[in-house]
Amino acid sequence: MDAKKKALIAGLIIVFFLLVGVFYLSYLGLTEDSGEAEQVIEEAEQYLDENFDQQTEVVDTLFDNTGVYEQFRYAAIVETEEHDHFRFLVYYHNQYDEFMDSYVAETWEYELEQFLTAELEERFGTDMVYDMWITYPKDIGHHLNIDRNDIPSLQGQSAKPVIRVTLDRGQESDDEDHMKEIISLMRSELDIPGGSFTLGFNDNALIFSDRNIREEF
The missing domain is CATH 3.30.300 (GMP Synthetase; Chain A, domain 3)
Incomplete structure (x- = not known):
């Protein structure tokens, strides 16, 4: 095999692995981390106990993998007993380094x-x-x-x-x-x-x- 073909094959292999790496890193960035999700639930429940008198329940988590919300990446989704079909978020604010809610x-x-x-x-x-x-x-x-x-x-x-x-x-x-x-x-x-x-x-x-x-x- 001549040098040109070897160089071409080597180049294709490098490009292939670069694409695989980019895809893998992108996939990791778009996939929810179960550990972080569990942590935000635990801390949100503590926040709710300290700041809300009404009955509340964490029903899910929100993972903002597309950057829609600049304030957070993970948030707990909360329902209240007093209001049907009303949900709000509890999250750790990226800028202020404290938990807040979107009530x-x-x-x-x-x-x-x-x-x-x-x-x-x-x-x-x-x-x-x-x-x-x-x-x-x-x-x-x-x-x-x-x-x-x-x-x-x-x-x-x-x-x-x-x-x-x-x-x-x-x-x-x-x-x-x-x-x-x-x-x-x-x-x-x-x-x-x-x-x-x-x-x-x-x-x-x-x-x-x-x-x-x-x-x-």
């Missing part, structure tokens, strides 16, 4: 969801919303120094939500106008100072899918 954020997300559901159904039709995702910064209660036992309405608060709504159809000509109307109502009726609103479409197209409509306000 204020989840309360405002729920309030905004109720407001948006009526407006979306009025403009786009009943049962047309395929998915709605709303999030406030999970540590907003800490930043605004809000007592979780006395949470005010989100109206007039200096907090900016991120909203994504997916409709169970393709895009229509007046969708952007409807979205802007809803944003205008949020600003006038709820006094929301700004945020991000994305309107997507569940058109089941694999290649030529409709674009999302996104508005920073």
Whole structure:
């Protein structure tokens, strides 16, 4: 075998092992570590005992392997006995090095969801919303120094939500106008100072899918 073929084969082998290494490291980064998950559950339960009078239960863990939340990588998902279908997070804050909860954020997300559901159904039709995702910064209660036992309405608060709504159809000509109307109502009726609103479409197209409509306000 001549030198060129040997060099080519050696190069291919090196590339192969590099790709395997990259894949392996990526896989490790995207897979939940059971030890860390168990630890966050134990510490979250202690946090709940010390900070909540109401009955709570850790029902699962959240592993943020895509960097959606800048405050944490692991969080405990908590249910309360007082509120059906209401969950919040307990997590170790990356910046402040202490445990916190997202109770204020989840309360405002729920309030905004109720407001948006009526407006979306009025403009786009009943049962047309395929998915709605709303999030406030999970540590907003800490930043605004809000007592979780006395949470005010989100109206007039200096907090900016991120909203994504997916409709169970393709895009229509007046969708952007409807979205802007809803944003205008949020600003006038709820006094929301700004945020991000994305309107997507569940058109089941694999290649030529409709674009999302996104508005920073």
